[in-house]
Amino acid sequence: MIEKRIFVAGHRGMVGGAVVRRLKGLGAQSVLTADRSTLDLCRQADVERYFAAERPEIVIFAAAKVGGIHANHTYPAQFIYDNLAMASNTIHAAYQAGVPRLLFLGSTCIYPRLAPQPIPESALLTSPLETTNEAYALAKIAGLKMCQFYRQQYGVLFHSAMPTNLYGPGDNYHPQDSHVLPALLRRFHEAKVQQLPVVTVWGSGRPRREFLHVDDLAAAILHLVQLDNPPDWVNVGTGVDIAIADLAHLVAEVVGYTGQIEFDTSKPDGTPVKRTDISLIQQTGWNPQIDFRTGLQQTYEDFLQGQVRGLEIPLSPALA
Ligand code: GFB
Numbered sequence: 001m002i003e004k005r006i007f008v009a010g011h012r013g014m015v016g017g018a019v020v021r022r023l024k025g026l027g028a029q030s031v032l033t034a035d036r037s038t039l040d041l042c043r044q045a046d047v048e049r050y051f052a053a054e055r056p057e058i059v060i061f062a063a064a065k066v067g068g069i070h071a072n073h074t075y076p077a078q079f080i081y082d083n084l085a086m087a088s089n090t091i092h093a094a095y096q097a098g099v100p101r102l103l104f105l106g107s108t109c110i111y112p113r114l115a116p117q118p119i120p121e122s123a124l125l126t127s128p129l130e131t132t133n134e135a136y137a138l139a140k141i142a143g144l145k146m147c148q149f150y151r152q153q154y155g156v157l158f159h160s161a162m163p164t165n166l167y168g169p170g171d172n173y174h175p176q177d178s179h180v181l182p183a184l185l186r187r188f189h190e191a192k193v194q195q196l197p198v199v200t201v202w203g204s205g206r207p208r209r210e211f212l213h214v215d216d217l218a219a220a221i222l223h224l225v226q227l228d229n230p231p232d233w234v235n236v237g238t239g240v241d242i243a244i245a246d247l248a249h250l251v252a253e254v255v256g257y258t259g260q261i262e263f264d265t266s267k268p269d270g271t272p273v274k275r276t277d278i279s280l281i282q283q284t285g286w287n288p289q290i291d292f293r294t295g296l297q298q299t300y301e302d303f304l305q306g307q308v309r310g311l312e313i314p315l316s317p318a319l320a
Contacts (some may be wrong), residue, residue, distance in 0.1 A: 001226050002028040007056035009034075009041060009090055010063030014170040015105060015163075018218035019060055026222070032056055041086040044093070051097035058225055059094050059102040061087065061143075069132050069202075069270045071177035076135035083139030091146045095156055103225050104147045104160040106140035108210075108235065108276055109133045118277035121162075121233060130271040148232045159230045161221060164237035164276050168214035168295065169302045181211060181296075184248055185303055188255040198260045199252070202267035205245030210237050210275050213290040213299075223286045230284070237276035238288045254296050 006023060010016035011033040023031050032054055039050050041063050065082040072079060087104065094102050108119065113130040115123040124144075129137050140162075147158035171182040178186075184201065191199045220236045242250070248261050278288075 001058070001222070002026050003030075004057040005030040005032060005055065006058045006060065007032040007034075007054065008060045008062060009086075010061070012036075013062055013064065013066070014166065014168065014172070014214050015064075015217060016060075016062035017170045018168065018214040019062060019221055022215070022218040022222060041089055042082060044085075044089045047089040047093040048096060051093040051099065055097060056094075056099055057101070059090065059099055060221060060225065061090055061102060061104045063090070064105070066136070067172070067174075067177045068179040068183065069268055072133040072136050073268065074177075079133075080135035080139050083136060084142055087139060087143035088146065091143065091150060091158065094158070095150055095154060100157055101225060102147065102156070102158040103221060104143050104158065105221070106144050106160055106162045106233070107136070108162050108164045108237070108274055109137045109271070110141050110144065110162060111274075113271050117273050118239060118275045119235065120277040121231065121235060121280055124233070132268055132270045144233050151232065157230075159224070160233040161217075161224055161236050162233055162276075163217050163220075164210040164212050164235070164274070166214050166217060167211050168299055170214070171299070173303065180209065180244060180247070181251070181299075182303075184251040185255065185300055188248075188251050188257040189300075189303065191259060192255055192257040196259060198262055199248075199257065200262050200264050201244065201248045202264055203244060203269040204265050205243065205248065205263045207244050207269045207271065208241040208273045208275065209244065209247070210239070210241040211247075211292060211295075212237050212288060213292075213295040216288045216290050219289070220281065220286050223284070224281075227284055231280055234281045234284075235276040235278055236281055236286075237278050238292070239276060239278045240292070241273065241275040242292075250293070250296065254293070254300050 111123045112127040144160040167181040172178045173182045173186045
């Protein structure tokens with residue numbers, strides 16, 4: 001695989017960045033990437049030109065407009081348009097250019113709000129979606145189904161991976177638009193530095209989420225693109241979840257914050273539980289390797305390093 005020309009779409013994002021790091025670590029020589037200034041994946045003609053010129057042999061589609069519960073709920077038009085356009089243009093251009101293999105990345109929010117737990121792949125489209133991220137989920141379902149149908153009709157090996165909630169280096173620490181883990185790391189860190197007596201956590205604290213380190217996901221992606229007959233879509237997670245209230249206490253401990261924690265129940269909870277059934281990917285020979293507490297500590301160190309280097313807090317996905 002590493003001798004092939006591999007295009008990683010979305011290499012500036014957390015997932016694409018982790019995939020490129022891993023590929024380079026494995027000695028890959030032909031990793032193709034394109035900045036948004038040179039290739040806007042929302043513009044079909046540009047994408048077709050790029051594929052015709054670069055002729056990748058494998059495409060890893062990690063480009064996405066992403067955000068946490070607030071961003072998804074606030075910018076649904078941008079989430080559905082950008083994600084649908086990027087997926088549709090890339091999948092179709094890859095097919096037209098004769099790319100034999102493409103891996104599309106989605107998210108476990110494609111599954112129904114009240115899916116059976118742990119969520120099997122077969123739960124897709126069996127009941128209504130969670131409303132806070134319906135726009136994003138619909139775009140990801142469309143991408144996954146495009147891959148399935150192109151594989152079925154054209155015989156190309158286009159398939160998908162559905163990761164659970166992610167964390168790790170390169171995350172977005174925006175106070176409102178980020179996901180819960182980076183949001184809490186930053187909020188608890190700032191509360192510690194400013195010696196604030198109370199930190200507010202959104203929602204009831206009762207929802208449960210599962211967290212996968214992005215380096216584990218990168219390993220899973222490179223494992224999946226080497227399978228001869230991969231599933232059309234497969235969950236990638238740990239199979240272990242944690243209540244948001246317990247997560248808040250764990251983050252406080254890792255950061256070293258000793259004040260109070262309160263819950264703002266005027267903020268949405270989103271899906272009550274979202275734990276993946278990972279038996280399908282385990283049967284193919286992949287397992288997560290990074291222990292959550294260790295990964296969390298490393299992520300906090302990475303956040304601190306970013307602060308030392310004076311990195312800007314990433315813009316809201318809607319503004320970026
Ligand atoms: O990570 P998160 O924004 O996304 O929120 P989802 C997870 C849970 O953490 C929710 C709570 O119950 C939030 O109410 N939470 C507590 C917070 N404090 C905070 C905070 O400060 N910031 C945030 N963001 N949440 C996303 C989807 O859903 O999951 C995306 O919106 C994507 O489409 C992603 O699928 C994986 O897990 O609810």
